[in-house]
Amino acid sequence: MSHFSEYKDTIQPGDLALVWITRDNIKPLTITPGEAFNTRYGSFPHDDMIGKPYGSQIAVRTKGSDRFGFIHVLQPTPELWTLSLPHRTQIVYTPDSSYIMQRLQCGPKSRVIEAGTGSGSFSHAFARSVGHLFSYEFHEVRYEQARKEFEEHGLLADGNVTITHRDVCLDGFTIKTGDKTTFKLDGTSGRDSAEIGADAIFLDLPAPWDAIPHLDDVITPDAKVRLCCFSPCIEQVDKTLEVLEKFGWTDVEMVEIQGRQYESRRQMVRRLDDALERLRDVRQRKQQGVERRKRMYSKLLNNEEETSDVRPTTTKAQFNPFGKGSRVKEGDTNFQWKEVSKIEPEIKSHTSYLTFASKIMKKERNEELTAQIIEQHKYVNPDSSQPSKREKKRQAKK
Ligand SMILES: C[S@@+](CC[C@H](N)C(=O)[O-])C[C@H]1O[C@@H](n2cnc3c(N)ncnc32)[C@H](O)[C@@H]1O
Numbered sequence: 394m395s396h397f398s399e400y401k402d403t404i405q406p407g408d409l410a411l412v413w414i415t416r417d418n419i420k421p422l423t424i425t426p427g428e429a430f431n432t433r434y435g436s437f438p439h440d441d442m443i444g445k446p447y448g449s450q451i452a453v454r455t456k457g458s459d460r461f462g463f464i465h466v467l468q469p470t471p472e473l474w475t476l477s478l479p480h481r482t483q484i485v486y487t488p489d490s491s492y493i494m495q496r497l498q499c500g501p502k503s504r505v506i507e508a509g510t511g512s513g514s515f516s517h518a519f520a521r522s523v524g525h526l527f528s529y530e531f532h533e534v535r536y537e538q539a540r541k542e543f544e545e546h547g548l549l550a551d552g553n554v555t556i557t558h559r560d561v562c563l564d565g566f567t568i569k570t571g572d573k574t575t576f577k578l579d580g581t582s583g584r585d586s587a588e589i590g591a592d593a594i595f596l597d598l599p600a601p602w603d604a605i606p607h608l609d610d611v612i613t614p615d616a617k618v619r620l621c622c623f624s625p626c627i628e629q630v631d632k633t634l635e636v637l638e639k640f641g642w643t644d645v646e647m648v649e650i651q652g653r654q655y656e657s658r659r660q661m662v663r664r665l666d667d668a669l670e671r672l673r674d675v676r677q678r679k680q681q682g683v684e685r686r687k688r689m690y691s692k693l694l695n696n697e698e699e700t701s702d703v704r705p706t707t708t709k710a711q712f713n714p715f716g717k718g719s720r721v722k723e724g725d726t727n728f729q730w731k732e733v734s735k736i737e738p739e740i741k742s743h744t745s746y747l748t749f750a751s752k753i754m755k756k757e758r759n760e761e762l763t764a765q766i767i768e769q770h771k772y773v774n775p776d777s778s779q780p781s782k783r784e785k786k787r788q789a790k791k
Pocket residue numbers: 482483484485486508509510511512513514515516529530531532535559560561562563597598599600
């Protein structure tokens with residue numbers, strides 16, 4: 394079982410854990426007895442983590458002070474991996490990958506083609522959900538890094554992920570004996586190439602239009618095949634659309650994901666009386682200041698001995714609903730609060746345009762398959778061969 398598909402309650406030696414240091418700093422860590430995980434907040438011995446439940450907070454005292462540094466040790470998920478992985482390329486983030494998987498209708502029976510593998514961000518998300526992922530990468534170093542990473546994460550051992558070293562634009566997607574691939578061609582099927590039968594395609598390539606013509610060799614003829622191209626420029630989308638049309642892809646649609654974080658919090662209820670009180674207070678202080686300055690000026694003109702006019706002491710407000718005075722903790726039950734949500738002003742997740750299309754290879758009706766489906770339906774719903782109420786009424790009228 395891979396580190397991503399196996400659920401565990403407690404942290405064990407050899408586990409791949411993801412350490413949450415701050416919101417923007419999550420680090421992968423292989424739990425090794427005797428070793429320590431060093432951060433600017435302190436050094437955390439792995440032994441302190443072993444046996445604790447996943448999600449635990451681990452604290453260490455900061456050297457020479459009474460303060461504590463802490464981290465949280467989390468179980469890996471594709472979403473967290475996307476936030477912590479070593480970047481070898483641009484990557485696909487969860488707002489895009491989750492939407493794409495839903496549009497490609499990925500499920501446990503899906504056979505998915507992904508090119509290129511890149512940093513393997515999307516591969517991990519596919520690997521968790523689909524029946525088989527065929528990933529392709531033409532950059533040799535990146536292919537090796539991804540292969541090693543998939544192996545260390547147990548994705549290859551799970552048996553539903555294979556990666557192939559290939560330029561898909563030049564050489565297509567067919568995997569044959571002798572290719573540099575993790576796909577095991579055992580020869581028992583009597584074929585010298587892998588039976589891919591893909592029903593979902595994801596192309597994150599600079600020139601998807603060169604790869605699209607090769608897809609007919611590897612997509613399933615028995616189902617509707619869905620495709621998504623991930624392209625940062627609109628010119629790429631335009632070229633892709635031309636080729637999709639030429640090669641018989643339909644239902645073409647281009648989508649852009651704009652993700653925003655909503656922060657929900659409580660805001661203190663401020664009444665009109667509070668505002669009026671605050672205005673009166675400001676006016677009064679202003680008046681006091683003007684009078685004090687007038688007094689000092691007339692003393693100066695009359696050559697009176699300069700005495701420093703003492704500022705009037707004001708009682709520090711216990712509570713000022715406009716922010717000054719003693720600090721009030723959010724949710725303090727002595728005050729009234731309302732629930733509000735605040736959105737991030739910036740859109741962070743736009744990376745590319747998503748072009749979707751679909752293709753049905755075999756358009757003629759398969760009578761044998763149709764009869765089989767009708768039989769299965771009858772078995773599940775025995776009343777289905779009875780005439781409907783409307784049909785019965787129609788016959789009765791005759
Ligand atoms: C942007 S990255 C993919 C990132 C990946 N989707 C992820 O989420 O980590 C694009 C990758 O496609 C690879 N690539 C580009 N052209 C290719 C081709 N013709 N055949 C196979 N891989 C290709 C590049 O080497 C690069 O690693």
